Amino acid sequence: METVTLTKPKPLPKLSASSSGKGLKIIPLGGLGEIGKNMLILEYGNDIIVIDCGIMFPPEEMLGIDFVIPDIRYLEERKEKLKGIIITHGHEDHIGALPYLWKKLNVPIWTTKLTAGLIEVKMEEFNISGLPINLIKPGDKIKLGVFEIEFFRVNHSIPDCVGLVIDTPEGLVVHTGDFKFDHSPANPKEKTDIGFLANLAKRKVLLLLSDSTNAEVPGYTPSETEVAEALDNIIGSAPGRVIITSFASLINRIQQVINAAVKHHRKVAISGRTMIDNINIALKLGYLSVPKDVLIDIRDVKKYGDDELIILVTGSQGEERSALVLMAGGEHKAVKIKPGDTVIISSSMIPGNERSIYNTIDNLYRLGAEVIYSRNSGLLNIHVSGHAAQEELKMMIELVKPKYFIPIHGEYHHLYNHAKIAVQTGLDSSKVFVIENGQQVLFSQGRGQILPSRVPAGYVLVDGSGVGDVGNIVLRDRQAMAKEGILVAIMTVDAKSGKLLTSPDIISRGFIYMREREDLVEMTRQKIKELLSHYSYQHPANWPLIKTLIRKDLGEFLYRHTKRKPMVIPVIIEV
């Protein structure tokens, strides 16, 4: 094993005030774990541009949280500098925070046609319309303050993705967006523009910012063509209906399913709201080409023979109430699974979803279907990643030949391994920076350095209609109750004498099933009486102190009897 020493974000010697601000700043913002993915900013003098504005899905310990969005205080404090928002592609982790943050930023957005369409659909859900979106396409150049931005085509798992070349007073910055090199994608126009990238090197690139998602994966990511071949193979030999699920945003995958349907003389029915919505917008904007009479209504599947049907559905992650999960549970109105059905799960298993996905697979097997998924498909590539693997990442660096390199779009370990790869290609390790959200890299007079200070770059939790109102205290309480439940002890006392007026009321949820443990409930009630008379000798009683003491003693009492630690809340009601 080769050990590479990388420049880590350690505290650096303090810079003098004058040297800390001048030049080009690169600052990844927000997100949770993933760096520079949901949002990244470039700042020079009085100009700031924002790249992407996405959400993260919360990790499991953030109980009940719907999304996580970037904390943009840094931008709000510099609103007058902000010149525009550029969106690289239409995935949730790049567009999803716009409904929450756009009003605060309130500057024009620049993106491609499909991405703009997806943003508009999203904004409509929030009743926001009339967004100033400017359409761009690969080859276009725009100027935002001092920044001149040129767009180039990259291939990824959704159509119409772009990378950026940003001409700054300090030199050229290349931002790959999410990408892979697929020389035979579903749509031949959607190849990453390798010629354009190769020509960049001649223009002397100061900095490359590159997608790190698959930096741990050796070799090359297989081409989407391999999926086409696998689907063709399976559909061609399937005895009955073929039910296919994938991510609804994988428009190119949907195109391949349509192509296979046409080839094998099958109709395609669609089930699941996001799948229908995405197909509609892709059709409307010309990103999906479907011959006449191929699409049929899901309610009409009974009119066709089993071997004349493909059913394209949501549910690739085993999502509750998704079309595939309803089918697996026997609850789908139009489609009842039966022996002879072949189900293809054409997607990866996102960590955390394995349980739900395998439950769905097990239920499909129980109903007699054949199920083909990533882990039992052997040599058939029924899904490929949309991100570049190690050899492609090296190729990107070799094409662009940057002076400096900052890996983005990944967690710290992805960035670290990407940085290692960069050094393996020959980059000087002192010119490779592994940074975290909120860290600033300053380029000044051709020299880059990590600044010692960080900008605010936390995240904001979205729960229901609340944005930012669930914080650590609420989350900690949810975690505590999730594990051990809660016990509320209500003591109604005479305001004058401090004596109990009624027997204490005990409310418990998630701790024990009270009806089956009346013994423990009664013991607890006695214990509360005992504690209250023990602690309330003083007059007037110091209720806050007494509550604290009862909480502690009652907690210990319950732990002794159950080895569990419910959240204990004593309530004193003075009448």
Place this chain on the structure above:
Amino acid sequence: METVTLTKPKPLPKLSASSSGKGLKIIPLGGLGEIGKNMLILEYGNDIIVIDCGIMFPPEEMLGIDFVIPDIRYLEERKEKLKGIIITHGHEDHIGALPYLWKKLNVPIWTTKLTAGLIEVKMEEFNISGLPINLIKPGDKIKLGVFEIEFFRVNHSIPDCVGLVIDTPEGLVVHTGDFKFDHSPANPKEKTDIGFLANLAKRKVLLLLSDSTNAEVPGYTPSETEVAEALDNIIGSAPGRVIITSFASLINRIQQVINAAVKHHRKVAISGRTMIDNINIALKLGYLSVPKDVLIDIRDVKKYGDDELIILVTGSQGEERSALVLMAGGEHKAVKIKPGDTVIISSSMIPGNERSIYNTIDNLYRLGAEVIYSRNSGLLNIHVSGHAAQEELKMMIELVKPKYFIPIHGEYHHLYNHAKIAVQTGLDSSKVFVIENGQQVLFSQGRGQILPSRVPAGYVLVDGSGVGDVGNIVLRDRQAMAKEGILVAIMTVDAKSGKLLTSPDIISRGFIYMREREDLVEMTRQKIKELLSHYSYQHPANWPLIKTLIRKDLGEFLYRHTKRKPMVIPVIIEV
């Protein structure tokens, strides 16, 4: 793709009473998802034997649950038939339920020396001693009722594993236990006995029960020797300390680390309780061979040069307070991570643990260590599975040549894919049964069939000292509170007039942070007053009904204002 029609556990036509009970019954019991792993029983006439007695770790949705153990009502009702418990190896999912269930079963246990040692350590934690454990070794034969059981050596990721050949009045049943074919294991005595298995075919095997864990994995599981080579390679070129984590029960892996340490003139220090405990018992029973002066106390690491040290630690799954996690957080007393350290995570990532493992890796990187783990180790096998992959599973079937085949030790999709493999080897698909826990397969006069009736085979939840006292209601409450929190509305009313005596008290946890939303708290209080006066016009008031109405109305009120649905508990206190 080949589609294989398997005999599924569909309801069969009812058998006549006489035919339903006679013969040999195979019944997988308990567990959760995995079939026949935690416990499997063989029943013939008046004799029952139990194979394994393990726990499952609960899925995430079972909030706060420590373990899941099999429901053994079927055995308790037939206690007089029970002749013995056989344990195939010392992993938790095969021994872990003994402290909870042994008293109820109360029959002798038969197992190998190391497994017995591990069981005894476990029982001591529960203050249970004097267990009637009978030691067996491969080649031994015992008789339990009508069953004659012969043990044979299998290789797995813990030493001293056995498979079973059970001679029954209906014919020979072979149970593989957990196994792989490793022709070059860490300990050459620990190879799966391929010669013995080949000879079994001559004796006509009625039924093979075989480990399905890796039935989705193509090819062969690599040999433990490959791990030895990888460790040798990494340790040989590491510039400083090498810190290695693995599963503490992987005694053979620990042996390989010791071997590499000796070869590279390094001392070995150990940190983490389960690692120390497992090494001690393996040393005591002769399953680990360590030259004198190789092991040193963790507190003495400072006395050695960095390149003279290997530190063997717990924490391969990112477990809270484990040695590696303490090191990654800078909290370990004896070892502070620094640049030059190499950390090897020699284990798989169990689904659900990715978050914690990657957090640990990220923190180690931040402290300057080099980290090598399954996903960035490229061609180096720093961990191999202990279970047979598809080609080995086929080989097992080819060696044993059973008439019937039942895949065990896996979830339904594992069993299904294993069954498919069995059919590919040439077994008649009508003689391959995919069954679930509680289903019974009856062999009678040479013919096997799945019985239409199931036996009770649920699971029992262990939470703290409570076994079985947390059921669906408590779990559902935990899930609800985890997602949206709880709001308790306490209304103290005059017992005579039914009028409120004080302003309603509101207790909320995990819903909103009340101090920051006093507006909502006040609105809620007003709403409660309003609802109460609206509903309590009747005299005497129907409090149970009023509570139900307030719960509903208040829930809707809160949802309207927050788009969240906390658990609402109205409490009426009459004074």
